Amino acid sequence: MKRYLLILLCALCLLAGCTGKPQSQTKELFAMDTVMHLTVYSQEDGVLKQGEEEIRRLETLFSVTDENSDIARLNQSKGQWVTVSDETARLLTLAKEYAKQTEGRFDPTVYPAVMAWGFTTDQKRVPSQEELDGLPTLVDYNQIEIKGTQVRLPKEMGVDLGAIAKGYAADRVKALYEAAGVSGILSLGGNVLTIGHKPDGTPFTVAIQDPQNAAATLGVLTLKGGQAAVTSGDYQRYFEQNGVRYHHILDPKTAAPAKSDLTSVTIIADSAAKADAYATALFVAGKEQALSLAKTLNVQAVLVTKDGQIHCTDDVQFTPS
Ligand code: ADP
Ligand code: MG
Numbered sequence: 001m002k003r004y005l006l007i008l009l010c011a012l013c014l015l016a017g018c019t020g021k022p023q024s025q026t027k028e029l030f031a032m033d034t035v036m037h038l039t040v041y042s043q044e045d046g047v048l049k050q051g052e053e054e055i056r057r058l059e060t061l062f063s064v065t066d067e068n069s070d071i072a073r074l075n076q077s078k079g080q081w082v083t084v085s086d087e088t089a090r091l092l093t094l095a096k097e098y099a100k101q102t103e104g105r106f107d108p109t110v111y112p113a114v115m116a117w118g119f120t121t122d123q124k125r126v127p128s129q130e131e132l133d134g135l136p137t138l139v140d141y142n143q144i145e146i147k148g149t150q151v152r153l154p155k156e157m158g159v160d161l162g163a164i165a166k167g168y169a170a171d172r173v174k175a176l177y178e179a180a181g182v183s184g185i186l187s188l189g190g191n192v193l194t195i196g197h198k199p200d201g202t203p204f205t206v207a208i209q210d211p212q213n214a215a216a217t218l219g220v221l222t223l224k225g226g227q228a229a230v231t232s233g234d235y236q237r238y239f240e241q242n243g244v245r246y247h248h249i250l251d252p253k254t255a256a257p258a259k260s261d262l263t264s265v266t267i268i269a270d271s272a273a274k275a276d277a278y279a280t281a282l283f284v285a286g287k288e289q290a291l292s293l294a295k296t297l298n299v300q301a302v303l304v305t306k307d308g309q310i311h312c313t314d315d316v317q318f319t320p321s
Pocket of ligand 1: 105106108110114119161162163164190231248249250251280284
């Protein structure tokens with residue numbers, strides 16, 4: 001089971017006996033192949049359930065393993081036009097935009113490569129070099145055609161929204177909670193998103209996990225109300241063969257696990273979908289390019305290199321442990 005990249009620290013500030021301030025309630029659920037926590041400052045029944053239902057609804061649209069999902073139908077379409085929901089068309093459009101902005105380091109058409117490595121199955125495997133050589137030409141976000149709710153992909157190609165869907169789901173739950181006038185903090189796997197402010201006025205904080213030691217943290221990030229902090233790393237989802245570790249963030253240029261000098265990338269932004277896609281992209285980019293990309297893309301980043309150094313862009317409120 002996936003452990004957390006970011007650990008919620010202060011969400012459960014239960015000011016017992018502090019009348020007038022709503023106490024928090026948290027729901028834990030497993031969806032989109034990860035553990036999620038929804039925390040809200042509200043005593044209203046049903047708010048947490050509403051959030052959970054929204055996530056499950058989105059999972060039925062975007063899952064690659066549920067054969068009835070919009071994305072699975074697109075992946076089985078053999079080059080034909082497929083009708084998808086408005087929301088899937090919008091997320092595909094957004095994913096194309098992020099792919100363009102990151103010069104294809106985040107690429108939602110990475111699915112053939114994900115499949116070749118068996119990452120969505122119980123049978124992980126190392127593809128032959130010959131197989132790998134044929135894959136990069138099948139990964140190209142420019143080939144996704146979208147006309148309203150009609151989508152087409154060339155034969156042999158496929159879409160995987162695994163690097164953006166959790167962030168997008170967090171944004172949708174946030175919108176729902178904002179409409180209900182509820183504040184709180186969401187953690188969808190490594191995707192943290194704050195909603196409004198804590199009732200006592202103190203900022204939300206999240207700890208960044210030490211990639212070398214699951215029980216330790218590297219420090220604490222202070223977030224503004226509404227900000228997302230999303231981490232991508234090579235230390236949580238991987239398999240080993242003949243003593244070599246193969247992680248799940250692929251370089252679209254090689255169709256193989258990205259040979260990055262980074263082990264973890266956390267992006268702080270105003271949207272979790274954006275932060276999710278960019279975290280994956282900056283991991284692929286490696287430290288030097290990640291720092292300049294963060295500037296161009298106008299987001300904050302905390303990068304952890306394989307040799308344990310931490311690099312923050314300007315304005316990050318990070319307190320090392
Ligand atoms: P996680 O899902 O563990 O939070 P990411 O957000 O980085 O991590 O997403 C990684 C997932 O996205 C992979 O499991 C795979 O399905 C897909 N993926 C892998 N490499 C890329 C890439 N370069 N661009 C887009 N999606 C990717
Ligand atoms: Mg991501």
